[in-house]
Every structure is written in C-alpha cells, then in structure tokens.
Amino acid sequence: xxxxxxxxxxxxxxxxxxxxxxxxxxxxxxxxxxxxxxxxxxxxxxxxxxxxxxxxxxxxxxxxxxxxxxxxxxxxxxxxxxxxxxxxxxxxxxxxxxxxxxxxxxxxxxxxxxxxxxxxxxxxxxxxxxxxxxxxxxxxxxxxxxxxxxxxxxxxxxxxxxxxxxxxxxxxxxxxxxxxxxxxxxxxxxxxxxxxxxxxxxxxxxxxxxxxxxxxxxxxxxxxxxxxxxxxxxxxxxxxxxxxxxxxxxxxxxxxxxxxxxxxxxxxxxxxxxxxxxxxxxxxxxxxxxx
Amino acid sequence: xxxxxxxxxxxxxxxxxxxxxxxxxxxxxxxxxxxxxxxxxxxxxxxxxxxxxxxxxxxxxxxxxxxxxxxxxxxxxxxxxxxxxxxxxxxxxxxxxxxxxxxxxxxxxxxxxxxxxxxxxxxxxxxxxxxxxxxxxxxxxxxxxxxxxxxxxxxxxxxxxxxxxxxxxxxxxxxxxxxxxxxxxxxxxxxxxxxxxxxxxxxxxxxxxxxxxxxxxxxxxxxxxxxxxxxxxxxxxxxxxxxxxxxxxxxxxxxxxxxxxxxx
Amino acid sequence: xxxxxxxxxxxxxxxxxxxxxxxxxxxxxxxxxxxxxxxxxxxxxxxxxxxxxxxxxxxxxxxxxxxxxxxxxxxxxxxxxxxxxxxxxxxxxxxxxxxxxxxxxxxxxxxxxxxxxxxxxxxxxxxxxxxxxxxxxxxxxxxxxxxxxxxxxxxxxxxxxxxxxxxxxxxxxxxxxxxxxxxxxxxxxxxxxxxxxxxxxxxxxxxxxxxxxxxxxxxxxxxxxxxxxxxxxxxxxxxxxxxxxxxxxxxxxxxxxxxxxxxxxxxxxxxxxxxxxxxxxxxxxxxxxxxxxxxxxxxxxxxxxxxxxxxxxxxxxxxx
Numbered sequence: 002x003x004x005x006x007x008x009x010x011x012x013x014x015x016x017x018x019x020x021x022x023x024x025x026x027x028x029x030x031x032x033x034x035x036x037x038x039x040x041x042x043x044x045x046x047x048x049x050x051x052x053x054x055x056x057x058x059x060x061x062x063x064x065x066x067x068x069x070x071x072x073x074x075x076x077x078x079x080x081x082x083x084x085x086x087x088x089x090x091x092x093x094x095x096x097x098x099x100x101x102x103x104x105x106x107x108x109x110x111x112x113x114x115x116x117x118x119x120x121x122x123x124x125x126x127x128x129x130x131x132x133x134x135x136x137x138x139x140x141x142x143x144x145x146x147x148x149x150x151x152x153x154x155x156x157x158x159x160x161x162x163x164x165x166x167x168x169x170x171x172x173x174x175x176x177x178x179x180x181x182x183x184x185x186x187x188x189x190x191x192x193x194x195x196x197x198x199x200x201x202x203x204x205x206x207x208x209x210x211x212x213x214x215x216x217x218x219x220x221x222x223x224x225x226x227x228x229x230x231x232x233x234x235x236x237x238x239x240x241x242x243x244x245x246x247x248x249x250x251x252x253x254x255x256x257x258x259x260x261x262x263x264x265x266x267x268x269x270x271x272x273x274x275x276x277x278x279x280x281x282x283x284x285x286x287x288x289x290x291x292x
Numbered sequence: 293x294x295x296x297x298x299x300x301x302x303x304x305x306x307x308x309x310x311x312x313x314x315x316x317x318x319x320x321x322x323x324x325x326x327x328x329x330x331x332x333x334x335x336x337x338x339x340x341x342x343x344x345x346x347x348x349x350x351x352x353x354x355x356x357x358x359x360x361x362x363x364x365x366x367x368x369x370x371x372x373x374x375x376x377x378x379x380x381x382x383x384x385x386x387x388x389x390x391x392x393x394x395x396x397x398x399x400x401x402x403x404x405x406x407x408x409x410x411x412x413x414x415x416x417x418x419x420x421x422x423x424x425x426x427x428x429x430x431x432x433x434x435x436x437x438x439x440x441x442x443x444x445x446x447x448x449x450x451x452x453x454x455x456x457x458x459x460x461x462x463x464x465x466x467x468x469x470x471x472x473x474x475x476x477x478x479x480x481x482x483x484x485x486x487x488x489x490x491x492x493x494x495x496x497x498x499x500x501x502x503x504x505x506x507x508x509x510x511x512x513x514x515x516x517x518x519x520x521x522x523x524x525x526x527x528x529x530x531x532x533x534x535x536x537x538x539x540x541x542x543x544x545x546x547x548x549x550x551x552x553x554x555x556x
Numbered sequence: 557x558x559x560x561x562x563x564x565x566x567x568x569x570x571x572x573x574x575x576x577x578x579x580x581x582x583x584x585x586x587x588x589x590x591x592x593x594x595x596x597x598x599x600x601x602x603x604x605x606x607x608x609x610x611x612x613x614x615x616x617x618x619x620x621x622x623x624x625x626x627x628x629x630x631x632x633x634x635x636x637x638x639x640x641x642x643x644x645x646x647x648x649x650x651x652x653x654x655x656x657x658x659x660x661x662x663x664x665x666x667x668x669x670x671x672x673x674x675x676x677x678x679x680x681x682x683x684x685x686x687x688x689x690x691x692x693x694x695x696x697x698x699x700x701x702x703x704x705x706x707x708x709x710x711x712x713x714x715x716x717x718x719x720x721x722x723x724x725x726x727x728x729x730x731x732x733x734x735x736x737x738x739x740x741x742x743x744x745x746x747x748x749x750x751x752x753x754x755x756x757x758x759x760x761x762x763x764x765x766x767x768x769x770x771x772x773x774x775x776x777x778x779x780x781x782x783x784x785x786x787x788x789x790x791x792x793x794x795x796x797x798x799x800x801x802x803x804x805x806x807x808x809x810x811x812x813x814x815x816x817x818x819x820x821x822x823x824x825x826x827x828x829x830x831x832x833x834x835x836x837x838x839x840x841x842x843x844x845x846x847x848x849x850x851x852x853x854x855x856x857x858x859x860x861x862x863x864x865x866x867x868x869x870x871x872x873x874x875x876x
Contacts, residue, residue, distance in 0.1 A: 022635075023664035027664065028661075031661045035650070038647075114647060119645050127631075289606065290603075292641075
C-alpha cells in the first residue's frame with residue numbers, strides 16, 4: 002500500500018449530502034446472498050432432492066414391507082402409501098434437522114466468524130437484521146420442504162405406482178384424490194417445521210454456537226417425540242412441537258378430521274412466537290464484545 | 293469457547309429437566325386426559341374393519357357393502373380391573389359382523405387384538421378363523437396381502453366419546469387338554485373366561501362313559517383362569533371324561549369337551 | 557459543522573461482571589481533528605469504541621456521535637460513521653469484493669465506482685475476487701479500511717489499525733491514515749503505541765485501567781514529558797560513575813543488566829558525554845532508552861512492564 006500510487010484517490014468528501022438509508026429488503030437480500038454462497042444450504046437442497054429417490058428405490062426393492070409404521074403395510078406396492086411412509090419418517094427428525102442446518106447457524110455463524118461487529122457498524126439495525134435472518138431461515142425451510150415433498154411424491158408415484166390408496170379408516174381413496182391428500186399431508190408439515198425453525202433460531206442466538214444451534218433442535222425434537230409416544234403423559238401432547246407432525250392422519254381418515262391440524266397450528270404458532278420473542282430480546286440486549 | 297459450550301449444554305439439560313418437571317406437574321393436575329378411549333376405538337375399529345372387509349370380499353370376487361355388515365365392537369383394555377382408556381398393546385376388541393358366507397362362531401363374535409398408540413392410531417390383528425391369514429389368493433390367482441389380517445387405523449381425538457352400548461358375553465373355554473387325577477382320584481379342570489361383559493357363570497356336567505360324576509358350578513370374572521375341582525373322584529379305569537358346559541352368564545362351547553385321563 | 561463535536565462522550569461507564577472496563581470517562585472530539593485514544597492493552601479503549609458504535613450498551617453516561625444519540629436516533633447514529641473495532645472480520649466464504657458489496661447493501665448502496673477506487677487505494681484490486689478465507693492478516697486489515705471508507709464517513713474510527721502488521725505494513729497503514737486525516741476527515745484512532753499517535757494525532761486521551769489518565773493536545777503532552785533516559789556502555793564504567801558526581805543535574809545508575817542508565821535534560825547529558833570523551837573513556841554505545849512521550853505514557857498508565865523494554869537490541873548484545 003504505497004503512498005505514491007494512491008494519492009489520487011480522495012475517498013472522502015466532507016461536504017456531501019447525508020447518506021441514503023438502506024431499504025427494508027436490503028438486509029434480506031444480503032442474507033439470501035450469503036446463504037447462496039455457502040455450500041451448506043445447497044448440500045441440504047441437493048440432499049432433499051436426491052435422498053428421497055434413493056429411499057424410495059430401496060424401500061420399493063424390499064420383499065417385506067415395513068409394516069410397523071403407518072402406511073408401511075402397502076408401501077412396497079402403492080406409491081402414495083410409500084410417500085406417506087417417508088413423510089412419517091421425515092417428521093421424526095429429518096425435518097427438524099433440515100431447517101436447523103440453516104436456522105441454527107444463521108445467527109451463530111456471525112459469532113463464529115466474528116462478523117457481528119462488521120454488520121452492526123453499518124446502517125442496519127439489529128431488529129432489521131433479526132427479521133432478515135428469520136425470514137431467510139423460514140424461507141429456506143419452505144423451499145427445502147417443497148423440494149423434499151415433491152421429490153418424495155414424484156419418485157414414489159413414478160417408481161411404485163399410483164394405485165388407489167387405502168386410508169386410515171380402511172376406505173379406498175381414488176388415485177387423484179390420494180395425490181391431493183398426500184400433497185396436503187406434506188404441506189401440513191410446514192407449521193411444526195417452522196416451529197423448529199424458530200426454536201433453532203433461539204438456540205442459535207442464545208448459544209452463539211452453530212453446532213448447538215443445529216444439533217440441539219434435533220435432539221429436543223427426538224426427546225419430544227419420545228415423550229409424546231409415552232403412555233400416561235398424554236396431557237403433555239398438546240404442548241409438544243412434535244405433535245403437529247402427526248396431525249395429517251386426520252386427512253387420510255373418512256370422514257376426515259381437522260381438529261389436530263388446527264390444534265397443531267396453534268401449538269406451532271405459540272412455540273414460534275415464544276422462541277422468536279426470546280431470541281429478539283436476547284439479540285437486542287446483547288453486548289457484542291467478541292469478534 | 294470450550295467452557296462456553298459446556299455451559300451451554302448444561303443449561304440446555306437443565307432446561308429439559310425443568311420442562312420434564314413442569315410436564316409432570318401438568319400431568320399430575322390434569323390426570324387421565326388420554327384421547328384413546330373405548331367408544332372412539334369401538335367406532336373407528338368397526339368402520340375401518342368394514343371397509344377393509346369389503347375390500348377383502350372384492351378380492352375374493354364377492355360384492356358386499358360396508359353397511360350390510362352391521363359391524364359392532366366392544367373394546368376392553370387389560371381386563372376388568374383397568375379403566376378402558378389410554379394407549380397400550382393390551383386392548384382387546386370383540387367384534388361381530390354379518391356375512392352369510394362367514395358365519396360368526398356360537399359366541400357371536402371374533403376377538404381382535406389391538407396395539408393403540410398415543411397418537412390415536414392403532415394396529416389391529418383379527419382372528420384368522422374369521423379373517424384369514426397374512427396373504428390370500430385373489431380371483432386372478434395372485435397372492436396378495438390380506439387387508440383384514442392386520443390393519444392400521446386412526447381416529448379423531450375429538451371424536452364422539454359417548455358409549456356405543458355394544459356388549460358381548462364372555463366366552464368360557466375349557467383350557468385343560470387332559471385330566472390327571474392324584475392318588476385319591478381327585479382332579480381339576482382348568483377353564484378360562486375371555487373378555488366380554490359380566491364374566492362367566494353356569495355349571496359344567498361331568499360324565500365318565502355313561503356314569504354322571506356330578507356338576508361343577510363356576511362364576512368367573514372376565515379374562516380370568518380358574519381350576520375347578522371335579523365333583524367326585526375319577527373312577528378307576530375311566531379312560532376319558534366328558535364335560536358339558538351350561539352357561540347362565542356369558543357364552544360357552546356348544547358341544548361337550550372330551551378329555552383323556554392320564555396317569556392311572 | 558465547525559462547532560459540532562464529532563464525538564461527545566460524557567461520564568461513560570461500563571462494567572462486565574466484576575470488572576469495571578470503562579469508568580466515568582469523558583471524551584470530546586472536534587470535527588475535523590485527528591484524535592488519539594491511547595492506552596495499554598486492557599485499558600478500556602476497545603470497550604469505549606464499541607460503545608461508540610452501539611455494539612455495547614453503556615451502563616451510564618451519554619454518547620453523542622455527530623450530534624446523534626442511540627436513544628433518539630437508533631442506528632441513524634451511525635450515519636456518517638465508519639471504521640472497525642479490533643481486527644476487521646469478514647465472511648470467509650465470500651470474496652473480498654462480495655463482502656464489500658454486501659456491506660454496502662446494508663448501508664443503502666455506495667457511490668458508483670467508489671468500490672473500485674477503494675480497492676485500488678488499499679491495493680487489493682488484484683486479490684478482490686479471491687475468498688477472504690485465504691487472505692492474510694494484513695489483507696483483511698486493508699479490506700477493513702476499504703469497508704470503512706465505503707460508507708464515505710465523516711468520522712472514521714480505527715482501532716489499532718497497524719496492530720499485527722509487519723513493519724512495512726505498519727509504515728503503509730500510518731501513511732494511509734495520515735492521508736485520510738489530511739483529507740478533512742475526523743479520525744478517531746486508538747493505539748497502544750505512543751509513536752503512532754504522536755505522529756498522526758492533534759489531541760489525545762490516554763486511558764489506563766478504564767479511566768482517563770490524560771487528555772489534551774500532543775503539544776501539552778510534550779511539555780509534561782520527563783527527561784529522556786540513555787543507555788551507556790563504556791570501557792570503564794566505574795570512572796564513568798565517579799565523573800557523574802561533577803554533573804549534579806544528572807542521574808546515573810547501574811541497571812540490573814550491568815549497563816548504565818543516564819537520565820537528565822538534553823544539554824546536561826551532552827556536557828556529560830563530552831566530559832567522558834575528554835577523560836579518554838571510550839563509548840561503546842550510547843542510545844536513548846525511550847522517547848520522552850513514551851516515558852510519560854508509561855508513567856501515566858503505570859505500566860511497569862514496559863519500562864525497560866525499549867533497550868536497543870545491539871546494546872544488549874554488546875554486554876553479553
């Protein structure tokens with residue numbers, strides 16, 4: 002950096018007009034840009050696209066159907082049943098993991114790279130950054146769920162077939178209706194998955210450690226799954242974030258029931274709001290001493 | 293950083309413990325609030341079974357409607373001493389239905405065993421005498437999965453919880469396969485009373501050849517086993533004994549049971 | 557503009573746990589001046605600068621930056637402020653250029669062409685499209701300067717900008733800061749190096765253990781400076797000590813490493829050295845131990861660890 006070559010650059014004009022404030026979407030664009038530059042998010046998306054195909058092919062090749070799981074009984078002969086079997090499996094820990102990979106990292110990675118001070122000394126407030134990161138993580142959750150669902154349903158139907166599906170009341174569901182219900186069932190994963198997104202965000206903000214932000218929601222999800230499966234503590238089930246993952250059962254019954262879906266929506270919303278509220282307060286009040 | 297991580301994990305664990313404690317408190321104050329109840333199971337099981345039975349009939353080339361089956365079920369969890377509520381693998385359901393080609397046994401129902409989960413779904417396996425085995429041959433000659441051998445169903449946790457009022461009698465069965473008298477000719481007969489309403493009561497008449505040995509009264513709770521002492525000593529030289537069951541409560545075998553005498 | 561203070565921090569305190577990092581300090585930086593915040597590591601300089609940027613909430617006191625406060629203006633307080641705290645940090649998976657573009661996005665954009673200009677200024681143009689993860693410490697430091705200037709600040713805050721750089725890097729960085737200062741920018745520079753501050757700054761606040769030990773102009777600081785000390789190595793130290801008796805204004809002592817340390821006003825020292833030469837004593841080495849301002853700095857900050865560190869290397873060698 003020799004002085005001689007750079008005297009021409011007079012970078013500062015003390016009399017210029019006040020700077021323009023960034024638009025509300027600027028931090029969101031920045032977060033999306035960063036996410037797209039990291040291999041992590043792309044790897045998750047590729048995994049969500051490819052892994053279901055492998056799982057479908059492997060399950061299709063099994064001689065004995067995995068009948069200890071809902072819809073496992075006909076999974077090797079019915080594409081819709083297979084797509085629902087994968088759904089049941091994904092809800093156990095895959096969906097929390099997929100969203101936590103980004104949501105659990107998005108705040109803590111600023112601590113990891115020491116970049117809080119870098120972004121917070123620009124003209125964007127902590128509140129704006131918080132919402133930009135939250136929206137980015139939520140948007141990623143939506144995208145990864147759509148990719149996973151589309152890949153699973155498409156590969157199941159194409160590889161195993163689109164025979165009429167036997168529902169959870171023993172009723173026979175014609176193929177077109179079955180396709181609609183299976184897609185709808187996958188769509189009902191979104192509220193609890195976003196609940197886990199919010200949980201991962203809280204853990205990311207609080208722990209300041211990406212490993213905790215990613216792993217802890219998965220572990221907590223599995224603990225909740227376990228508690229929810231226990232007899233005798235069913236009074237807890239409505240409060241668990243994993244319960245909404247099973248609300249889709251009602252769609253496949255006849256007559257179908259939606260009570261668990263509305264309950265699940267409420268549960269997910271309460272979890273999400275509480276986690277985000279706590280995360281927001283933590284971030285706003287925090288002293289950035291590191292980096 | 294390392295100590296930070298340890299602190300983080302400790303706090304997480306503490307939070308989990310606190311949540312479990314809070315949860316226990318919720319459970320303790322709310323008591324028995326399981327959505328798995330007898331009426332819901334009875335309604336769901338009959339609907340699901342009827343639909344699948346129609347499928348099975350269809351595979352056999354028969355045409356039935358679910359409504360024509362008039363299915364009725366009575367469910368029970370873990371015997372008379374327990375409340376019929378909550379998930380578990382110890383649910384039994386007695387179910388009757390109407391199919392002219394597959395008549396019900398004399399007691400009027402078949403017994404299904406259910407494993408009910410806390411998520412309001414269950415797996416039921418039927419009595420193979422009535423519902424067939426794991427696989428079956430369809431009209432085209434293909435071996436296919438029998439839809440009613442074992443099946444899954446789910447019910448609405450907010451669904452109708454008023455009792456269905458369906459009641460079936462308990463079935464008394466002679467469990468012994470032989471009679472083994474002691475040195476004095478005394479012997480006992482093991483009988484079981486299956487699940488059902490009000491248990492089993494009545495008399496069993498014992499005969500050896502043409503000689504009537506007497507009658508044994510019985511009075512048993514459902515899902516219990518008892519050994520009834522024979523009314524008199526087994527005559528020397530008797531090779532077999534015949535037991536005729538007459539029930540006043542519950543159901544029993546319609547034909548007498550003949551058991552060989554051993555050890556003399 | 558002229559009567560507006562660029563920085564006005566009054567009675568600012570901050571405690572972390574049981575450690576009072578900053579204790580009731582008051583700093584006023586006029587617009588257009590180059591101001592130094594000087595102190596040894598751990599004196600509270602960085603905590604103070606972090607509070608300036610709103611990274612840390614002060615426990616008490618008010619901070620006004622270019623007339624704005626966090627309470628009234630929120631993040632608007634940073635309008636017109638650029639800089640970095642400690643070593644600048646960037647996203648390692650983005651290139652230098654992508655990092656700057658992203659930060660400009662958070663600023664609401666930058667003047668067209670400025671980014672290239674600044675990359676040129678810090679001599680990073682040819683490396684700007686490499687991932688920051690592969691940058692050296694000095695390159696990140698230079699990128700940090702570019703990132704700060706990208707905001708076209710009126711107040712530039714630099715926290716130990718030369719820290720961790722090699723001697724050439726330090727020279728270049730100081731030259732750059734000087735040039736920026738000459739362009740009319742208000743510069744707030746923190747340093748633990750008296751030389752750096754003396755060379756660049758008009759006014760200075762010296763911090764020690766969270767409190768202000770001195771504030772005022774460099775000129776005023778110079779008047780307070782103690783007499784310089786000199787290390788002396790001769791062929792006959794005993795006679796040197798005896799001769800010292802004839803120079804009452806001087807203090808000559810034998811230091812723990814067997815060298816002689818001469819302390820006194822410059823004319824007295826000169827006269828003394830002349831006397832030694834006349835007495836046929838050969839001077840093997842004669843070196844200033846510390847600049848007067850350095851000595852003052854260590855006195856003010858009560859930093860005993862630095863007192864004898866300024867011994868020139870060649871002199872130490874001569875005594876082995």
